[in-house]
Amino acid sequence: xxxxxxxxxxxxxxxxxxxxxxxxxxxxxxxxxxxxxxxxxxxxxxxxxxxxxxxxxxxxxxxxxxxxxxxxxxxxxxxxxxxxxxxxxxxxxxxxxxxxxxxxxxxxxxxxxxxxxxxxxxxxxxxxxxxxxxxxxxxxxxxxxxxxxxxxxxxxxxxxxxxxxxxxxxxxxxxxx
Numbered sequence: 001x002x003x004x005x006x007x008x009x010x011x012x013x014x015x016x017x018x019x020x021x022x023x024x025x026x027x028x029x030x031x032x033x034x035x036x037x038x039x040x041x042x043x044x045x046x047x048x049x050x051x052x053x054x055x056x057x058x059x060x061x062x063x064x065x066x067x068x069x070x071x072x073x074x075x076x077x078x079x080x081x082x083x084x085x086x087x088x089x090x091x092x093x094x095x096x097x098x099x100x101x102x103x104x105x106x107x108x109x110x111x112x113x114x115x116x117x118x119x120x121x122x123x124x125x126x127x128x129x130x131x132x133x134x135x136x137x138x139x140x141x142x143x144x145x146x147x148x149x150x151x152x153x154x155x156x157x158x159x160x161x162x163x164x165x166x167x168x169x170x171x172x173x174x175x176x177x
Contacts, residue, residue: 022139078103079103082101098166118150119160125132
């Protein structure tokens with residue numbers, strides 16, 4: 001299911017799935033021209049600057065290559081996850097839905113530049129969300145926006161996380177007749 005046009009009628013015009021799809025579209029756009037300049041040991045051809053891969057929900061399973069066996073996911077990557085959401089009464093009796101969104105960042109480097117690359121990706125996400133906190137005119141970023149870079153003990157993979165919360169419209173309540 002992708003996009004609001006394929007949502008079941010009971011979901012209303014915008015829900016958690018639609019938010020994930022909208023955020024994925026935004027990330028694809030902001031990373032379309034962005035390249036990391038440090039050398040990725042897995043890059044083809046050798047020395048090519050890296051494109052950031054965007055995945056939603058989970059990293060796709062490893063593919064099998066007839067000659068080389070398993071092929072790792074494309075690094076660097078951003079994994080968009082919506083692990084939790086909460087419906088509650090807001091100010092003045094209005095109801096609101098708050099969705100937690102995690103942007104998990106992964107980079108593979110054989111040197112200390114991995115930390116710098118994770119920071120560059122996290123900063124691009126952070127800056128874009130702060131400059132334009134509204135997602136497709138239907139969801140709004142709620143501060144604080146939190147970022148962290150993981151410890152270097154995951155070498156040669158480097159990880160980071162940007163955590164955000166978005167308010168989305170609730171489905172319209174239907175009273176049984």
